[in-house]
Amino acid sequence: MANNATLIKLGIDLNKIPKGTIKKGEKGTWLNLDIWVNKEANEWGNNVSCHITQTVDESKSRAKKVYLGNGNVELTDGEVVASPKRKKAQLDETDDDLLF
Numbered sequence: 001m002a003n004n005a006t007l008i009k010l011g012i013d014l015n016k017i018p019k020g021t022i023k024k025g026e027k028g029t030w031l032n033l034d035i036w037v038n039k040e041a042n043e044w045g046n047n048v049s050c051h052i053t054q055t056v057d058e059s060k061s062r063a064k065k066v067y068l069g070n071g072n073v074e075l076t077d078g079e080v081v082a083s084p085k086r087k088k089a090q091l092d093e094t095d096d097d098l099l100f
Contacts, residue, residue: 006080008048010071021052046070
């Protein structure tokens with residue numbers, strides 16, 4: 001496989017996205033997601049799940065995660081490498097004109 005890549009196919013339910021989680025920034029409109037790749041598939045053959053990234057306070061209080069969907073790893077060379085950490089982008093307040 002070229003470039004030692006992994007392909008994940010994922011479907012999300014857009015109706016589950018709370019309006020306050022979509023952020024308008026200088027370079028676009030964003031929704032931060034956490035995607036988990038599990039070592040074993042569930043009963044439907046999925047080994048990937050996706051939820052909205054929690055704030056520090058939500059995580060500390062163990063707030064319920066908003067799961068948006070799941071999927072599976074389609075192709076892999078057997079190795080997924082963590083990328084270097086980046087500085088978090090500065091985001092503006094939510095745009096109330098969004099469809100969500």
